[in-house]
Amino acid sequence: xxxxxxxxxxxxxxxxxxxxxxxxxxxxxxxxxxxxxxxxxxxxxxxxxxxxxxxxxxxxxxxxxxxxxxxxxxxxxxxxxxxxxxxxxxxxxxxxxxxxxxxxxxxxxxxxxxxxxxxxxxxxxxxxxxxxxxxxxxxxxxxxxxxxxxxxxxxxxxxxxxxxxxxxxxxxxxxxxxxxxxxxxxxxxxxxxxxxxxxxxxxxxxxxxxxxxxxxxxxxxxxxxxxxxxxxxxxxxxxxxxxxxxxxxxxxxxxxxxxx
Amino acid sequence: xxxxxxxxxxxxxxxxxxxxxxxxxxxxxxxxxxxxxxxxxxxxxxxxxxxxxxxxxxxxxxxxxxxxxxxxxxxxxxxxxxxxxxxxxxxxxxxxxxxxxxxxxxxxxxxxxxxxxxxxxxxxxxxxxxxxxxxxxxxxxxxxxxxxxxxxxxxxxxxxxxxxxxxxxxxxxxxxxxxxxxxxxxxxxxxxxxxxxxxxxxxxxxxxxxxxxx
Numbered sequence: 001x002x003x004x005x006x007x008x009x010x011x012x013x014x015x016x017x018x019x020x021x022x023x024x025x026x027x028x029x030x031x032x033x034x035x036x037x038x039x040x041x042x043x044x045x046x047x048x049x050x051x052x053x054x055x056x057x058x059x060x061x062x063x064x065x066x067x068x069x070x071x072x073x074x075x076x077x078x079x080x081x082x083x084x085x086x087x088x089x090x091x092x093x094x095x096x097x098x099x100x101x102x103x104x105x106x107x108x109x110x111x112x113x114x115x116x117x118x119x120x121x122x123x124x125x126x127x128x129x130x131x132x133x134x135x136x137x138x139x140x141x142x143x144x145x146x147x148x149x150x151x152x153x154x155x156x157x158x159x160x161x162x163x164x165x166x167x168x169x170x171x172x173x174x175x176x177x178x179x180x181x182x183x184x185x186x187x188x189x190x191x192x193x194x195x196x197x198x199x200x201x202x203x204x205x206x207x208x209x210x211x212x213x214x215x216x217x218x219x220x221x222x223x224x225x226x227x228x229x230x231x232x233x234x235x236x237x238x239x240x241x242x243x244x245x246x247x248x249x250x251x252x253x254x255x256x257x258x259x260x
Numbered sequence: 261x262x263x264x265x266x267x268x269x270x271x272x273x274x275x276x277x278x279x280x281x282x283x284x285x286x287x288x289x290x291x292x293x294x295x296x297x298x299x300x301x302x303x304x305x306x307x308x309x310x311x312x313x314x315x316x317x318x319x320x321x322x323x324x325x326x327x328x329x330x331x332x333x334x335x336x337x338x339x340x341x342x343x344x345x346x347x348x349x350x351x352x353x354x355x356x357x358x359x360x361x362x363x364x365x366x367x368x369x370x371x372x373x374x375x376x377x378x379x380x381x382x383x384x385x386x387x388x389x390x391x392x393x394x395x396x397x398x399x400x401x402x403x404x405x406x407x408x409x410x411x412x413x414x415x416x417x418x419x420x421x422x423x424x425x426x427x428x429x430x431x432x433x434x435x436x437x438x439x440x441x442x443x444x445x446x447x448x449x450x451x452x453x454x455x456x457x458x459x460x461x462x463x464x465x466x467x468x469x470x471x472x473x474x
Contacts, residue, residue: 062383064379064382064383084385085385085386085387086385087385088382088383088384088385089384089385091383093380093383093384095376095379095380095383096376097374097376098376098380099374099376099377099378099379099380099381100377100380101377101380101381101395102374102377102399103398103399112384112386113384113385116384116385116386116390159380162384163384172383
């Protein structure tokens with residue numbers, strides 16, 4: 001588990017000239033020379049088209065992938081030096097289809113990392129209830145259900161509760177709301193924004209939806225073909241002079257229901 | 261060959277022998293299945309992560325399946341330690357037949373888990389062993405059980421041939437019936453064997469459905 005050092009003043013996550021190739025020697029470069037620092041408490045959104053490398057960048061943070069070149073640092077330590085199991089238990093992870101365990105109840109799903117970390121039973125139960133309430137699910141109604149008895153939105157809420165259960169300082173989210181219907185998605189985005197502000201986690205959020213990026217980010221990083229082409233706060237992002245930024249801006253005007 | 265009155269009275273007369281042979285047969289099948297399960301499931305778990313071994317081991321299990329059963333019993337007789345006339349040889353042959361369905365289903369069950377579930381498991385910091393025992397295995401159980409069910413039905417049927425090498429069981433009646441051209445004797449072996457297969461299929465099928473409901 002990542003030590004909770006409140007006095008930690010450096011960047012929680014840092015990419016130093018990172019490249020990633022699929023076959024380490026000759027393969028195509030998925031990530032090229034990326035340098036990026038994520039300070040404590042930031043909600044960084046990685047924006048880009050499919051195949052731009054944003055998910056790869058995310059998976060480099062929790063050592064699901066290791067860089068071919070350069071260094072990825074988490075709390076000042078290279079990911080290659082971390083025990084990957086310890087590193088990952090300190091990093092919450094939410095993916096598009098939630099990836100809940102179908103043979104576990106909602107409560108057991110939320111308790112995953114506390115159980116792996118051998119928390120006492122009482123502490124775990126308290127934490128399960130606290131987490132379910134946090135994501136808007138009443139424990140008495142939902143704790144004993146199986147994932148297949150939930151709607152897509154509810155499943156994704158459980159996914160967030162599971163990621164937050166062991167109180168990790170870092171949260172990685174890979175298009176968590178991408179598979180939801182537009183109404184549910186908007187609902188979860190709003191709730192997640194206020195949740196993120198309250199929890200003060202360091203969040204890296206992957207999306208291809210500019211509107212979502214503008215709504216949730218404290219800073220947006222735009223990727224194109226494995227390279228960073230723009231970094232800006234949401235209010236300045238649309239003014240950045242780059243063709244890919246203009247392409248995304250155009251998607252705002254033409255996408256249906258863009259009035260929101 | 262519908263059993264007529266003479267068959268029924270024959271069965272009634274010999275019910276003690278038929279029952280004894282049936283119990284013999286069940287014992288043969290249970291021993292063979294337990295050994296096959298103890299080999300095939302761990303082997304299946306082992307080859308999930310190793311593509312090279314996967315092709316080889318499923319290929320070998322496949323070859324056993326293609327050998328005609330009477331021939332396999334014959335081949336095994338001259339082999340020292342596992343061979344010879346009697347039950348031991350029969351059990352070895354039955355294990356070889358039961359391996360493939362269990363091994364294949366174990367492998368298929370373990371490797372066809374929703375990728376999102378496996379990704380989440382890995383990203384939340386589960387070790388490979390924890391992923392295997394707490395995620396892959398419980399989720400594959402229904403498919404593995406389907407393989408055990410197939411293997412059990414096969415073993416009950418092929419088990420009748422084991423009588424040819426002196427292993428006892430219901431095949432004893434069948435072989436004697438063929439030699440003496442007696443329908444009654446053949447049916448005295450065939451009907452209990454068919455019933456055993458149906459009962460095993462039904463019970464294991466119910467267990468499988470219960471596991472699937474999870």
